[in-house]
Amino acid sequence: QVQLVESGGGLVQAGGSLRLSCAASGRIFSIYVIGWFRQAPGKEREFVAAITWSGRTTSYSDSVKGRFTISIDNANRVSLQMNSLKPEDTAVYYCAATNRRVSWVETQTYDYWGQGTQVTVSS
Numbered sequence: 001q002v003q004l005v006e007s008g009g010g011l012v013q014a015g016g017s018l019r020l021s022c023a024a025s026g027r028i029f030s031i032y033v034i035g036w037f038r039q040a041p042g043k044e045r046e047f048v049a050a051i052t053w054s055g056r057t058t059s060y061s062d063s064v065k066g067r068f069t070i071s072i073d074n075a076n077r078v079s080l081q082m083n084s085l086k087p088e089d090t091a092v093y094y095c096a097a098t099n100r101r102v103s104w105v106e107t108q109t110y111d112y113w114g115q116g117t118q119v120t121v122s123s
Contacts, residue, residue, distance in 0.1 A: 002026045002097050002112040009093060009117030012085055018119060020080040021073070022095030028053075031097045033104050034078045036070060038091035038119075045094070047105040049080060059104055064089075085121045092116040 008020040022034060035050035049070040050059045058070055069081040078095065096110035103109045 002028060002031060004095050004097060004112055004114035006093065006095050006114040006117040009119045011120045011122065014085060014087055014121055014123050016085050016121070017081070017083045018085065020082065020093055020095075020117060020119070022078045022080075022114060024076045024078070024097060028076055030099050032099045032101055033097070034070075035096045035098070035104055035110060036080045036093060037096060037107060038089075038093045039116075040091040043091075045107050047107075048093070050104040051078060061105070082119070085119075087121045087123045089119060090121050091119060093119050 003025045005023045012018050031053045033050050033052055036048040037045050038048050039045040047061050048064055049068055051070045055072040067084045071079050073079050094116045095114045097112040098110045100109050
């Protein structure tokens with residue numbers, strides 16, 4: 001089992017920045033990819049970014065490319081630096097983990113999920 005805990009959400013004005021963190025514990029040696037997803041009210045959960053646990057490969061959705069950066073902080077923590085935030089970035093953000101090597105943008109690829117952290121961007 002892998003446990004994931006997100007932190008760092010909050011309220012920020014448009015154009016501002018936030019840094020989300022995902023702490024992993026348990027069988028972290030089994031993780032191949034950590035992904036970030038988000039879900040706004042009334043919408044489906046959508047892919048934001050992903051990184052291999054080695055840190056060698058990253059992937060971003062078109063909506064956040066150039067504004068968000070995913071990184072490995074240390075042996076058990078992944079961060080999502082979010083800059084130039086927009087009101088449409090408002091959502092609950094989740095980190096997720098998988099040992100699968102394909103389809104990182106699909107929610108069904110991931111076996112483990114955190115509880116989520118709220119990000120609200122005011123206009």
